[in-house]
Amino acid sequence: MDIHAWQLWILAAIIAGSLEMALPGFVMLWFCVGAVVASLAAAVGLDINVQLALFTLISVTLFAASRTLFKKAFMRNASTVKTGVEAMVGQEAVVTESLVEGYGGTVRINGELWSARPLGGPVAEGERVIVEQVEGLKLWVRRPAASLEVPLKKKEGR
Structure with missing residues (x-):
């Protein structure tokens, strides 16, 4: 049985997706998306260095932007709650x-x-x-x- 790089990336995406369901917060979701993009790059035949670069770039960018994305999507009408001395x-x-x-x-x-x-x-x-x-x-x-x-x-x- 011959294992291809895209299959390994899909396996990594499945593992990251499973961990996302088991862990609180949106952390592993972004690594799952990065692995899917890397699997598409592998399926097209791009080099392993390009696959790793895409995985890292996509995962880190989405991870860093997730706070802004979710705040804009889910907190746009939220009012701030005053607590304590305030x-x-x-x-x-x-x-x-x-x-x-x-x-x-x-x-x-x-x-x-x-x-x-x-x-x-x-x-x-x-x-x-x-x-x-x-x-x-x-x-x-x-x-x-x-x-x-x-x-x-x-x-x-x-």
């Missing part, structure tokens, strides 16, 4: 120790106590505030803005 901005906190300008105080947010400084005057204990900014382990907070809604007066006769 997620605190805009959230409501309760003052546990009066906030005095220049000295600050303490607020409770998400069950945790944080050192806080007021933006726009002192804030009494028990009041609700909004986190505007996080600076290290200190929160800059303000009172929620008063509603600007003005009730419409009913017109006479209607």
Whole structure:
């Protein structure tokens, strides 16, 4: 039985494809594609050096570009999720120790106590505030803005 180079490349592609199904992530898939391209080169009769060069070039290029390819294909409408300190901005906190300008105080947010400084005057204990900014382990907070809604007066006769 005579074994040809293209058959060995197909065997390599099958092995890489099997490993791709067994392993998490898209890693071996690109080596599978590279082996298929190299098998086509072998079937056409190109030299082993050309086959190896094509296998390496295709596999490494696809491997390097896969993050960009998948991000563009699957993440185009995804919004970024804020976590940790980044997620605190805009959230409501309760003052546990009066906030005095220049000295600050303490607020409770998400069950945790944080050192806080007021933006726009002192804030009494028990009041609700909004986190505007996080600076290290200190929160800059303000009172929620008063509603600007003005009730419409009913017109006479209607």
